[in-house]
Amino acid sequence: MLAQSYCDWWSLAGVDALVGEAPAGWLTPPAANDAATKARPVAPAEAEPPPLPAALQRQAPADVPETxxxxxxxxxxxxxxxxxxxxPDVPGSQWDARRVLPVGDPGAPLMLLTAWPEIDDQRDGALFAGPAGQLLDAMLHAIGTTRGECYLASLAVTRPPGGRCDAADVEALDRLLWHHLTLARPGRLLLIGGDxxxxxxxxxLPDARGRLLEINHQGGKMAAVAVASPAMLLARPAHKAAAWDSLKLFNRGR
Structure with missing residues (x-):
């Protein structure tokens, strides 16, 4: 029985003769019986996907404008x-279509300068409008002058979003600041607001409280004092004392 089982095994392995015409792999199944070699159905060719929408297609690089x-x-x-x-190239004019322009004449005894208009100023088209303007008039009266005797200007003619601008805008505004002062030729300068x-x-601004500042410009010095904006003084009346500490410096020597 053991011998018979050996013969059956060799027969199943395809070895049923001692000598064959050609060598054969004993354990290699015939191609006809190999499931891996059976013909597989040919998958239909995949359709070419539709082109992407124009908005998602790779765009040719745009020409870089000259700096x-x-x-x-x-x-x-x-x-x-x-x-x-x-x-259109005025620094600080890009934030709003409505510009708030300076008022007054060059060479005025006192120039009032702020960084940009307040929200009420932008709405009304005039600097120091509304209740803040009324407080400013009272502050000027306290040092013996009126806004009609002063030159009023904001460095930027529109207000930036949130009252803040980035470093690139500050650099352009800095050039505008010194050019504006050169042409305005004020006797003294009242800086309004921390910016x-x-x-x-x-x-x-806190470091400038109660100090007579000397602004170096074109080889000379311009007397200046700094106060918080009237809008901020209305919101925080406790800061009015600090503003008065600075304003009264203009009364010295009068």
Whole structure:
């Protein structure tokens, strides 16, 4: 029985003769019986996917615009005022279509300068409008002057979103600041608000309290004091004392 089982095994393995015409793999099943070699159905060719929408297709790189140099600012007073009112390249004019323009004449005894208009100013188209303007008038009266005797200006002619601008805008506004002061030629300078104090005097507003500042400009020095904006003083009346500490410095020597 054992011998018979050996013979049956060799027969199943395909070895049923001692000598064959050609060598064969004993354990390799015939191709006809190999399921792996059976013909497989040919999958139909996949349809080409539709093209992507134009918005999602790779776009050719756009031509990079040439970098503009520094904005050229008019050296004449009248031309400068017209430029502030109309020219699209005025730094700080890009945030709103309505521009709030300076009021007054060059060479005024006192120039009031803020960084940009307040929300009420932007709405009304005039600097220091509404209740904040009334408080400013009272502050000027306390030092013996009126806004009609002053030159009023904001460095930027529109208000940036949230009252903040980025470093690139600050650099352009810095050039505008010194050009504006050159043409305005004020006798003294009242800096209104922390932003303009940092730009013009390089100080934080609390550090400027009660100090007569000297702004270096074109080889000379311009007397200046700094106060918080009237809008902030209305919201925080406790800061009015600090504003008065600075304003009264203008009364010295009168």
């Amino acid at each position: 503009k140099g520094p904005v050229e600012m008019p050296a004449d007073w009248s031309a400068f005022q017209s430029w502030l009112a109309e020219h 303009i104090v940092r730009m013009a005097a390089g100080l934080a």
